[in-house]
Amino acid sequence: MSAIAARPRLWPVRLRSTPTVAAIATVVLVGYLLVGLIGPLLIAYDPVATSVADRLLPIGAVRADGTVALLGTDGAGRDMLGQLVYGARTSIIIGISVVAACLVVGLAFGTLAGYLAGWTDVAISRLIDILMAFPGILLAIVIAGLLERSMLVVVLALSVAGWVGFARLARGLTLSLRERPWVDAARLIGVPTPVMIIRHIIPFVIGPVTALATTEFAGAVLSEAGLSFLGLGLPSATVSWGQVIANGKDYLDTAWWISALPGLALTGLVVSTGLLGDHLTQRLGTSR
Amino acid sequence: MNRSSNVTDPSSAVLDAEPAPLLRVEHLSIDLPGPAGQVRVVDDVSFTVAEGRTTGLIGESGSGKTMTATAIIGLLPAGAAVSGRMAWHGEDLVTMAEQDRRRLRGRGIAMIFQDPQAALDPTQTIGRQVGEILRRGGMPAKEVRRTVIDLLDRVGIPNPETRHAQYPHQYSGGLRQRAMVATALAGSPQLILADEPTTALDVTVQARILALLRRVRDEEGMAMLLVSHDLRVMAHVADEVVVMYAGRICEVGSGREVLNSPAHPYTRALVVSVPAVRSKTAIAEPLPGNPVSPAERPSGCPFHPRCAKAQDRCRSEVPQMRQVAAGRQVACHFPEEA
């Protein structure tokens, strides 16, 4: 078609964003962040320090030394509140590291593939296909199960497939961005490729990518919990909600709170991330 | 192209007399929610569409043409607030129940859209989409098929027997627009709203679609509200024209008169800007500044910042519509000689 090409739709979709919900979600998220980052400074909790005399205390029970176990204790007499707080830290650190790693790698690969096209694109796209086809959590299970336990391994295991989402999104956006007239204009001038990508592509990819980052964060947190639940990945001295849930499995009959509480904490974190993510997606992103 | 006035045609007798207004729009205002609160995108607009005649809505981008047409068919975006009256056969469309309005759509008032690609469902055959309104009306399938093929034939789609089973992506732009016209005709409406029906098309195709619209109007006696920013299209098709600027009407009158001797400075500027093909014209003295959107409509006459003749009065006082000749109204404090 010639003539007027970029006309708005007859009824431009007005996305009903819900700033209040998003604001609440943000507050909750910040709360988790504070708990995860500052909580450990306030609550002294040693994941290895057991107190076998105070095992399996219910919520609000009093310990042998007179202190109150606000959220009860687990099978080794460890404070549940402490585990939740330290678990929050683990989840947040892993979630952020995974997202950061995936974002950087995915953004770099995706924009390069989309911008350079040709063989670079073919190679990266096929790699993406392969990783997409194989269940990410399975890959993580295989990696985390085979390598030595450490936080780094977990981050690695979750990132191996995690960057693909970013790369796909970035590639797709870049493919359409590189057809934009302003990119053509810059090409005509002869702007070098790195400058081109940084100045003319990435600023427009970063919005949807940020929106995706929240989703991926939620996914990483859930996957980490899954790995820990299966007893893979994290060293036992690192508290993880998934691990606590797994530990509580054997006490479902007698001490349900061990499994229930970390699950609730986890759900709360992921829900608020999801709400914020939905909001960001509406504001910045593409719908898928 | 053969717009002969046939004296034996009874409708043209009516046409030459004072034609009965089919739709009378009075003081229509539309407010839309914008990022900074409600914006009055259409402000106090009044005009009529007469039976069997074509009224053209002219105006530059953002002047509120589409919103006006959309208000008539009743499909404004959510959150739109409409005030004023739209009299249709004695009933007010503004206050009419949604149920009744829906029944009116397609059958009483139909609409043709600018971008025929986007307006057709990509997963359904053209025939299905053209005949949808008939099918919903309870017509038997065989008859629907026959009527659809007949309709496609009438709008000039070759081989309608095979073409009706094809999908939109198998149609060219011009054919798609023809299919849109056929869809609008399917309900035998009394009024067709055509929003920029040829803007996306090549000149050669545009000429054919315009001819088609004229033929349809003449043959079926339908009234048409034609929305366009292309004055040349208007000059060829519209009986009456309404010129809009920033959500307000500048000038109303018969097409020939308005475009030949514009009374409003804005209309005049538009007319001189149009380059001619059949004779060499110099590039017109351009208007200063840019068209304003309704959101930033200036006080007084919305056109005053770009008007060479603007006075203090224009800056403060909104000019009301005033009659300058028979069937000719202008919203200007200092209209040109009509």
Place this chain on the structure above:
Amino acid sequence: MSLIEVRDLVVNFHTRWERRRGTKPNAVDGVSFTLRPDETLAIVGESGSGKTTVARCVVGLQARQKGAVLFDGAPVGPVAKRPPATRRAIQMVFQDPAASLNPRMTVRSIIAETWRTHPSAAPDGRSWDAAIHELLADVGLDADVATRRATALSGGQCQRVSIARALALRPRLLVCDEAVSALDVSVQSQILRLLTGLRAARGLAILFITHDLGVVRQIADRVAVMHQGRLVETATADDLFERPGHPYTRKLLDAALDLEGA
């Protein structure tokens, strides 16, 4: 000597599969023309006839299957492989005014980017800001536009900035692909005036692509008519409008509407 010579240009967008079957026609099929310095050549034709593709080949944004593009008599390839001086000399104004400016950059940085990439074109002895203001004034824009972004500009202003960006490199050829089509008529004549003014002042050659025959008649020295990837007729503007040679040209002229004589 001609500034630009296009020789027997062939472009297609076939996939390997389609190429092998060879049923799909080329998008541009054996187009040749020349453009002298100072001259304005308009290319007209219906949608999909290959106008844009030809323009993109000339500026080097589009790879070609066959043929050559000569600039100053020397063959030039894709834009990335052109010597900076050639790259500077050929600039383009795009159809969509807003989209041809990076919406995240200010007008100032958009123009500064051209100078940063081509230091030889940068103003010497003057501050860049002063030079930018001067340039903006040349295209009829206020100095305060420099600090704004494309999103805060109207269509006509965007198109002026696009032109300013092109002029910043002091090009010898300006390719305008439907540069006024998206604009309202009242703004269209502003831009046309600007272009004709610049052509006179700077001795620019202009390759002007449009489907609006009226505009062509107003500004073109010569006109090339494209139809289904081929150039069916090239003539001086007056000749073409008065004495169309090719049947397709005649058809095109017949279909064109005019305000008068409706």
Place this chain on the structure above:
Amino acid sequence: MTRYALRTAATGVLIIFGAATLVFFIMRLAPGDQALVLLGPDATGAEVAAARTRLGLDQPLPVQYWHYLTQLATLDFGESYRFGQPAFELVLSRLPASVELTLVATVIAMSGVVLGALAGAHRGRWIDRGISGFALTLYSMPPFWIGIMLILVMALQLRLLPSAGTGTPAHIVLPALTLAAPFTALLTRITRSSVADTMAEPYVQRAYAKGLSTREVVTGHVVRNAATPVVTVGALHVSTLLGGAVIVESVFTWPGLGSLLVTAVANRDYSIVQAAVLLIAVIVVCCNVAADLIAARLDPRVRLGAGA
């Protein structure tokens, strides 16, 4: 069509090959010696060496890799050292249970399509908010935790359903519900956004101009158009479903492929890991082909074999 078949076969082979290669190298890089696990702590160094020779672990990596590739091609992964049976047969024998579980879960998850369509058609209304909130919450709960909570409530407290094992139809309820939970949420979200996007498409908006009611517009124009992304995105997430099955199978001791794989990883039972990975990759590829075919049926613009 031939072209599509060729292309699909090529992509499929590539994906399978890639996934298998990835797993091969991860396994070889991993610490922990298969020969040692096989022989236990009392084996002598010579015995361990002999076992390594027998397992081919002493050969250079490229040779092992080549050997592995031939295994891949012939579907012969050797015997599982733990089960003493051909690994591929074993993996195949676990497949039906996994398929059964995933199918039932998928059927349950289809409710997400209905919910999502409802929400999408009433975007912004309370029903949308309710459904979206529900889907988000469901999506946010770790599946294994859902499983455990279901066991706690349904099996331990209410004694309604068995909590593990197979046999009666009742056995599949909890694992299928658990596995379905995130997928339901996912389908709800995909469908909602797809329907909402489609509702905003010009042709849907313009269908109203024909005088159709919302219901007629939805059934006549939205459903089919919205279905394509649901199918393709949904198929993309089949691998998520399979991944989820691994964890759910572990929670409920469901005798499927997933629980087999998890224990095989822990035991360094390479032949099973390799066979399972291959099988899963094949399943995923098949699902994607199915999705392609369905999408091509739904949307006449989609030409099989064109584009990526």
Place this chain on the structure above:
Amino acid sequence: STTTGGSSAGGDVPQELAVAVWTPIENLDPHGASSMDNGTQVAAKAIFSPLVRTVGEGKFEGVLAESWQPDEDATEWTFTLRNNVKFSDGTPVTSADVVASFNRLLELKGAMAANFTGHEAKASGTNTVVITAKGPDPALLGKLITFYVTPAAHQNDGWTKPIGSGPFVVERFTPGQSLVLAPNPGYWGGKPALNRLELRSIGEMAAKMTALKTGEVDMTWAVPDDQLPGLKGNPDLVVEKDSGSGVITMWMNSSRKGLKEAAVRRALWQAVDFPTIIKSLFPETGSVADSVVSPNVLGYAPQTPVRYDPVAAKKALDDAGWDYDQTIQAQFSQPQFQQFADAVASDLAKIGVKVEPTQKEAAVFLQDLLALKWDLNIQQLGTAGFDAATNLGRLYTCAAKRTGYCHPDLDDLLAQAGSTSDTAKRQDLYAKANKIIWDDAVGMYPMFVRNLYVRNKSVQGLAITPGLTPDFSTVRIGTGGS
């Protein structure tokens, strides 16, 4: 599917038993790689017959073997087979079958094969088998109790429906899930009472317990202490204990800097309040140990208990110049040791000793164990055949390089004990060895482990033997009586 107790249905109770096994039965091959897995052993006990079986504390009775005779120095053992024992396919069990099975065991080099390095089996006549060891092997009988005889003619049958001479025959086997058995009518010991025996594997503990409570399964064993509260108060269930043969063994790597001295190792042992930990974590199954091997093992000798005394421990460490900055890496592989390991770590932390409990995947654990890449290794050690030879004699020699500990006197004692066939003398020698190990604190030996069996009260006639491999041949389903 099965009868459950509690009903007062008369004498005609279906003789069907469903059992939740402790670990999954993945493989029925009693000679292969997983031959020592508990699942395989449980199944093998039901399907095949061994030559001999233990009756505790170094005493054995014949199964396929009617009698046996070691030579002077216990190098050559002659077994006389019981007559008229038939495999379930009707063919008689001969010495050729025994030899073939033994050879297969050696050939497959599975986990059991290491017990028999240098051994050789020969038939002399249809009913006599001679097993010759490289050197004296007085503990041979103990090693043979997990050696099952399979027909020589069916050695490559895929092992999904193997033929044996045990009390049951395989009806259906789904690896890792369930094994359904039917009685062997021709069983030489008499046809078992059960008409159907299903050995089901239920991985999750909670699920296993639910199944018990709902009557889906009738019995299980190796139930952890923490599950008992949930089972208490269920009138249908009976909880019993075996005599156990496991000892929680926490070797301290003597080859590591800082752990070289016995005084240091003893001090560490002293610093952990094991009685309290055991009382809290293992109230039912644990008891404070007083020997390196458990009381029902030949070689058991009670030692002076190591008392919890953190003050003395700290002082001893100070005296030995303990480096409090160093971290002791405590490795284990089974998750059930997590809480235990953490508890140990927190007690040691109280005197300033840093311990990092590390759970490792089985494969990595094993590799690191053998490479001595650990400071503290937590394991539960059983004593195969209830003879210290398979424990002390195997693990504590300098040559074994298992613990980083090497003591010439101990080596001597173990060598002597390993080459004598005189039981009393061996007991004496192992007692001495026991003392050296205990006093030098090669490891901490905090706890004897017994195992809990939970059954529906309708399950009768189950003889609980040590070793976690129940014998179902004598079980019958009652009316819920006793």
